Amino acid sequence: HHYNMPAIHHPTMKDTKTTTASPATNAAAASTKTTKKKKKHIFKKKIPQKGDPDYLSPTQLRNRRKRNAKKKGNQQQPQQQESSANNSASNNSNNKSNEDEELKDPSMKYITYPTKTPIVRTATKYIESLLQSSNSNNTFHVYIGPLYHWRTVSKLAVRPDATDKNKVAIGLFAENSHSLLPVPKCKAHHPSINKVVEVVTNACHELNVIPYESNTADNESKSEEEMGQLRYIGVNVDRSSGGAQVTLVWNGKSGEEDEQLEKLVANILNEMVLCKAEAEEPPMKRQRRRGRRGDNKEETQSKDNVKKPVSSSSSSNNDSNKVRLHSLWINYNSSWKHSNRIFEYDESCWRHVVGSTSITE
DSSP states (O other), X not given: OOOOOOOOOOXXXXXXXXXXXXXXXXXXXXXXHHHHHHHHTOOOOOOOOTTSTTOOOHHXXXXXXXXXXXXXXXXXXXXXXXXXXXXXXXXXXXXXHHHHHHHHSGGGTTSSOGGGSHHHHHHHHHHHHHHHHTXXXXXXXXXXXXXXXXXXXXXXXXXXXXXXXXXXXXEEEOTTSOOEEEOXXXXXXXXXXXXXXXXXXXXXXXXXXXXXXXXXXXXXXXXXXXGOSEEEXXXXXXXXXXXXXXXXXXXXXXXXXXXXXXXXXXXXXXXXXXXXXXXXXXXXXXXXXXXXXXXXXXXXXXXXXXXXXXXXXXXXXXXXXXXXXXXXXXXXXOOOTTOOXXXXXXXXXXXXXXXXXXXXX
16 A cells, blocks of 8 residues: 655755665675674684693793794884894993893892882781771881891792803793893892802802703703703791701602712802801810819820811811801702792602701791
8 A cells, every 4th residue: 555645844854965875885795794604603723632732731821922922022123223222222331230230130120219119019008098997197107128138038040041051040030931030149138148059050060960941842842851950949048147048959859869969969068067056066064173283194185185186277267268058958849840839848859968957036
């Protein structure tokens, strides 16, 4: 049925234009719709599971994403910016060499503004909120202690040196990465820690100890035994005596004899001296003297015998130059190479070599 509808006039319809789509545009729109429908039917790739040849652990996937991001960043950077940065760095290297060393060390990140460290910020924010809620007039103050040589507990990684992979480098990992930054003279570490780092480094070079390699694409096919020998060292300082409690984290299993490890232990003990509290025997009871002075010839001879050994004084002078050792431990850590665990906490994986079993403060 056809009805004649009256024409409706509206004042806002004067400037409007009616457009009709051409058949070509309609065809293109239809083609896009069909393509969209096709994409929906595409099946996703199956995620490989453990045991499959293409399976990658979460750590491997994260490392691959980092490598791809680095490649993209290097490709996008123009050569002009690199040349200008190199020129500016070479011009200022002589004036800011010490500052650059501090910036490389992760411990020196907040050395100029210690109150900006994350732990101080969170503590200030938390305690100030408590003071405001309690309507107290007290204020929270942050007191800065010594800026240098304050760290007495450290866990340092042992990795191949960047210049020579056959040599050992001991230091800290850069922030959010597994790239090692050697810190042989870290200003935050207690002097005993820096001395221990020097002793262990020299001993590893003399005995050709193989440092543990970080997990990369190059050594993906290597077994755990081929990754290296020395993984980490832990150094805790007894503040009363300055002695260092040293822990060697060895890539191996407890109970297995390793000649290289025994040589390393002997070399370290030769370069260090036990603290007096750990080395001295309990004092003997003082013997009561009988008779007058000079009447007993045996007494004078015994006194002369006590004064004879002069070599002990020379040995004590040599020992004073050595590093003080509180105790020496070995931790056998043969965990998976993708694991970030420093110590193996099973009781059977710990071996006490010498010294006291614990630090008491």
